[in-house]
Amino acid sequence: MTISDLGEFGLIEAIAAALPRSDRTVVGIGDDAAVLSAPDSRVVATTDLLVEGRHFRRDWSSAADIGAKAAAQNLADVAAMGAVPVALLVGFAAPGDLAAGATVAGGDVSGADSVVLAVTALGDLAGRDPVTRAGARPGDVLAYAGVLGESAAGLALLEAGLTRPAPLIAAHRRPAPPYHAGPEAAGLGATAMIDVSDGLLADTGHLARASGVRVDIDSGRFPGNPALAAAATALGRPGVLDWVLTGGEDHALAATFPAGRELPGHWTVIGQVREGQGVLVNGNPATGRAGWKHFGG
Amino acid sequence: MTISDLGEFGLIEAIAAALPRSDRTVVGIGDDAAVLSAPDSRVVATTDLLVEGRHFRRDWSSAADIGAKAAAQNLADVAAMGAVPVALLVGFAAPGDLAAGATVAGGDVSGADSVVLAVTALGDLAGRDPVTRAGARPGDVLAYAGVLGESAAGLALLEAGLTRPAPLIAAHRRPAPPYHAGPEAAGLGATAMIDVSDGLLADTGHLARASGVRVDIDSGRFPGNPALAAAATALGRPGVLDWVLTGGEDHALAATFPAGRELPGHWTVIGQVREGQGVLVNGNPATGRAGWKHFGG
Numbered sequence: 001m002t003i004s005d006l007g008e009f010g011l012i013e014a015i016a017a018a019l020p021r022s023d024r025t026v027v028g029i030g031d032d033a034a035v036l037s038a039p040d041s042r043v044v045a046t047t048d049l050l051v052e053g054r055h056f057r058r059d060w061s062s063a064a065d066i067g068a069k070a071a072a073q074n075l076a077d078v079a080a081m082g083a084v085p086v087a088l089l090v091g092f093a094a095p096g097d098l099a100a101g102a103t104v105a106g107g108d109v110s111g112a113d114s115v116v117l118a119v120t121a122l123g124d125l126a127g128r129d130p131v132t133r134a135g136a137r138p139g140d141v142l143a144y145a146g147v148l149g150e151s152a153a154g155l156a157l158l159e160a161g162l163t164r165p166a167p168l169i170a171a172h173r174r175p176a177p178p179y180h181a182g183p184e185a186a187g188l189g190a191t192a193m194i195d196v197s198d199g200l201l202a203d204t205g206h207l208a209r210a211s212g213v214r215v216d217i218d219s220g221r222f223p224g225n226p227a228l229a230a231a232a233t234a235l236g237r238p239g240v241l242d243w244v245l246t247g248g249e250d251h252a253l254a255a256t257f258p259a260g261r262e263l264p265g266h267w268t269v270i271g272q273v274r275e276g277q278g279v280l281v282n283g284n285p286a287t288g289r290a291g292w293k294h295f296g297g
Numbered sequence: 298m299t300i301s302d303l304g305e306f307g308l309i310e311a312i313a314a315a316l317p318r319s320d321r322t323v324v325g326i327g328d329d330a331a332v333l334s335a336p337d338s339r340v341v342a343t344t345d346l347l348v349e350g351r352h353f354r355r356d357w358s359s360a361a362d363i364g365a366k367a368a369a370q371n372l373a374d375v376a377a378m379g380a381v382p383v384a385l386l387v388g389f390a391a392p393g394d395l396a397a398g399a400t401v402a403g404g405d406v407s408g409a410d411s412v413v414l415a416v417t418a419l420g421d422l423a424g425r426d427p428v429t430r431a432g433a434r435p436g437d438v439l440a441y442a443g444v445l446g447e448s449a450a451g452l453a454l455l456e457a458g459l460t461r462p463a464p465l466i467a468a469h470r471r472p473a474p475p476y477h478a479g480p481e482a483a484g485l486g487a488t489a490m491i492d493v494s495d496g497l498l499a500d501t502g503h504l505a506r507a508s509g510v511r512v513d514i515d516s517g518r519f520p521g522n523p524a525l526a527a528a529a530t531a532l533g534r535p536g537v538l539d540w541v542l543t544g545g546e547d548h549a550l551a552a553t554f555p556a557g558r559e560l561p562g563h564w565t566v567i568g569q570v571r572e573g574q575g576v577l578v579n580g581n582p583a584t585g586r587a588g589w590k591h592f593g594g
Binding site for chain 1: 327328378386388
């Protein structure tokens with residue numbers, strides 16, 4: 001059974017039948033547009049585009065992996081505002097000969113030469129103020145929740161033709177962002193927050209710039225990660241810090257909190273917010289690949 | 298200046314600077330997600346994906362045309378629910394050597410071998426019930442607002458290497474859906490409504506199926522369209538009815554209303570809702586190309 005056999009409307013019906021229907025859905029799949037409840041009288045909205053060959057390879061990831069990854073990166077953006085996810089809208093383009101199988105989709109379906117997924121996530125702040133990138137103040141601490149560098153290490157392993165350590169391959173194929181930590185951070189009084197999609201240095205740089213502050217990161221505060229260390233050894237790399245500082249796509253959350261705020265154990269304090277600008281690591285201006293450049297470079 | 302020169306963040310900044318900011322925007326471009334007000338406590342949401350070579354050709358449409366068309370097809374979906382548009386989220390992927398110019402975008406930007414646009418529109422029902430496809434009842438009339446067949450005729454002209462009649466070329470490049478007619482129809486008591494994106498027969502068929510009714514269309518009720526007639530003559534086609542009945546992408550709105558309802562002049566009654574199923578034209582089951590098949594066939 002290929003997508004051509006199913007046809008556009010058959011594909012949409014197959015998808016709609018497989019998806020849960022939320023009590024937040026007033027009008028669901030199958031009309032011109034969805035209607036969703038927004039009891040907070042505000043809606044958080046974000047969109048991402050994933051292009052085959054650029055963001056994923058079908059020989060390295062299953063359809064379900066790709067769908068889950070596309071969802072994860074949008075849901076992490078919702079969490080990074082301090083909101084909980086309400087709905088996903090998915091646009092999907094694929095060659096007609098693509099075999100139909102398990103996937104996450106809905107919204108719009110069309111033909112294309114390669115697979116393209118467009119995911120929009122909507123979220124609910126439940127009465128809380130959004131946590132933007134712009135609220136960090138000198139004296140705050142920088143902390144993160146989730147993992148750093150695992151997706152990048154998994155990609156490096158795949159590129160080298162390796163499939164172990166398996167958890168790193170899984171981290172690349174299907175990231176598991178700490179969604180709950182986003183609304184939690186908002187409740188704990190986070191002053192600024194960002195989804196780490198381009199790498200910790202690059203995204204902390206965005207937060208520092210939006211807030212008009214400097215952030216000093218202490219690399220000694222990152223917990224050890226035996227799987228990362230094993231991957232570095234397997235690939236003959238000198239260490240793991242480059243992955244931790246510049247690897248994107250794990251969708252950890254980085255947030256700033258007022259000094260002295262008691263944080264749950266899954267938040268790790270790794271830095272200080274100061275007067276100034278930019279990001280320093282151990283007192284030195286950040287060097288190396290400062291996040292993923294999508295165009296050229 | 299190409300997109301590679303600008304870079305992802307430069308492109309986003311250039312786009313953000315060019316776009317108006319609405320008073321409905323709580324948090325706009327530049328954070329992990331947008332936050333939009335939803336005073337109605339519901340949000341209408343729809344998404345579409347446009348792929349170069351499939352939905353547009355860069356040699357036939359300018360960047361501004363493509364952006365406007367992508368926006369139009371989503372805004373028409375919002376209107377077809379009876380809502381007014383609040384916000385657009387745009388995902389954009391393009392080759393790095395694409396020259397940067399006027400375009401509609403925002404949301405997510407990434408590299409790709411061809412140009413892909415993903416547009417999500419959000420809308421506000423302002424307290425009205427959504428008008429779905431499922432509410433048509435025997436005895437209702439079918440009416441439409443906007444134009445039918447002009448985009449299809451414009452495409453046929455371009456495919457034949459012709460550039461006149463100019464209004465049809467413009468209709469293909471930059472459709473002008475009757476957005477205001479959507480909320481208007483809701484206020485006039487429309488029982489069902491749909492955006493004509495796949496062609497009148499196909500989309501009326503969706504409405505008939507969702508409502509569990511038959512729709513009889515009287516082709517004699519379509520007003521004459523001299524530009525369409527001129528295009529048919531230029532292309533040696535026997536008439537214009539095929540374009541009117543099966544041409545998509547004009548994004549006219551088709552709606553059903555209780556019999557006897559007084560409608561403004563920009564709504565044209567073209568049919569009757571009956572017991573049964575399917576769509577008849579002049580009493581005969583609809584034949585010919587019943588709308589655009591996106592996959593294969």
